[in-house]
Amino acid sequence: MxxxxxxxxxxxxxxxxxxxxxxxxxxxxxxxxxxxxxxxxxxxxxxxxxxxxxxxxxxxxxxxxxxxxxxxxxxxxxxxxIIRSFQISAVFPQLTLLENVRIGLQRATGLSFHFWRSDRALDRLNDQAMALLEQVDLAKYAGEHTVNLPYGRKRALEIATTLAMEPExxxxxxxxxxxxxxxxxxxTQLIKKVSAGxxxxxxxxxxxxxxxxxxxxxxxxxxxxxxxxxxxxxxxxxxxxxxxxxxxxxxxxxxxx
CATH class of the missing domain: 3.40.50.300 (P-loop containing nucleotide triphosphate hydrolases)
Structure with missing residues (x-):
């Protein structure tokens, strides 16, 4: 390699x-x-x-x-x-932080397009989502609606959703x-932190x-x-x-x- x-x-x-x-x-x-x-x-x-x-x-x-x-x-x-973030923060403003990260985690489950399912079917992803929010220092805001976050924390959330997709x-x-x-x-410190590995x-x-x-x-x-x-x-x-x-x-x- x-x-x-x-x-x-x-x-x-x-x-x-x-x-x-x-x-x-x-x-x-x-x-x-x-x-x-x-x-x-x-x-x-x-x-x-x-x-x-x-x-x-x-x-x-x-x-x-x-x-x-x-x-x-x-x-x-x-x-x-290869997972990309954009210049403009790309998160769902009316969802909570936890729900945003769960969307990123869905990709590995094969359930991404199962729109008819209850969102409770995704509760099994909560622990993983919380771990990612913890990694970007946002765990205490997990239940907050994203629209209420200041801009810098929205960018941190976007990094968490990017990490949820397990990027190489x-x-x-x-x-x-x-x-x-x-x-x-x-x-800046967050990027340095999540760059490990x-x-x-x-x-x-x-x-x-x-x-x-x-x-x-x-x-x-x-x-x-x-x-x-x-x-x-x-x-x-x-x-x-x-x-x-x-x-x-x-x-x-x-x-x-």
């Missing part, structure tokens, strides 16, 4: 002549937190859409756990264990976007978050890889500084793309 859980080889995506992603060679190590960063329009979300097959590559290959998945459908990708690879799309400092710190690929604008938890960083600019390495390495890279801040001196400490 390769040390890399995910690889892309010469990945390209064109839209009517516009090259959004150009010749991307990405290698994500098992058990690592790998951050994908870059200025607005760099191609980060397009990359995520290609990896989860919301978009089809123009050319190139995507390999997951030594199996090429380039031409698989989104549902097949999810079944392989979690794709987190800007998990701290729109948060105040306190929520950013809480969610898992692999995470994340798009993130907040450089303080990236600096504190990413094992490896890939910097994109204009759809291509500009630099790659640890935070220390990329933050002092002249080409990265030019792309982010229009300067070749200093570093990215605290910068937001």
């Amino acid at each position: 390769s040390e890399y859980i995910l690889e892309t080889k010469n990945l390209v995506k064109e839209f009517r002549g516009f090259v959004a992603v150009s010749d991307i060679n990405l290698q994500v190590k098992r058990g690592h937190i790998h951050a994908l960063i870059g200025p607005n329009g760099a191609g980060k979300t397009t990359c995520f859409n290609l990896l989860t097959k919301f978009l089809t590559p123009t050319s190139g290959k995507i390999i997951f756990s030594d199996v090429e998945i380039t031409h698989e459908h989104p549902a097949q990708i999810a079944r392989r264990g 690879l979690m794709l987190l799309d800007e998990p701290t976007q729109g948060m105040g400092h306190e929520d950013v710190d809480r969610v 898992r692999t995470i690929l994340m798009v993130e604008h907040n450089m303080n978050v990236v600096a504190s938890i990413a094992d490896k960083i890939t910097v994109l600019a204009r759809g291509a890889v500009l630099a790659e390495g640890s935070y220390q390495e990329v933050s002092h890279d002249a080409a990265v500084m030019q792309a982010y801040m229009g300067t070749t001196t200093g570093e990215l400490e605290g910068a937001h793309a």
Whole structure:
């Protein structure tokens, strides 16, 4: 088994002549937190859409756990264990936190489309759901309706529902976007906590978050890889500084793309 859980080889995506992603060679190590960063329009979300097959590559290959998945459908990708969260929190506001997590747990039971059944049939998932809520520090809110949660805790709930689907690879799309400092710190520590024994690929604008938890960083600019390495390495890279801040001196400490 390769040390890399995910690889892309010469990945390209064109839209009517516009090259959004150009010749991307990405290698994500098992058990690592790998951050994908870059200025607005760099191609980060397009990359995520290609990896989860919301978009089809123009050319190139995507390999997951030594199996090429380039031409698989989104549902097949999810079944392989590549689970994605989105920039906008995707939870059910009128359900409780416990009920939201149970929906994620349903996938493994084969009952996901048994709409005619009473929801009491899912009570057997309660212990698992509570364990996941405990993992993201939300157990005391289990019976609360999600609509009443502050934004940061909704994002934490989304991580719990993602974990419920037993991901081998979690794709987190800007998990701290729109948060105040306190929520950013809480969610950053949560990501670090749940990364134990898992692999995470994340798009993130907040450089303080990236600096504190990413094992490896890939910097994109204009759809291509500009630099790659640890935070220390990329933050002092002249080409990265030019792309982010229009300067070749200093570093990215605290910068937001």
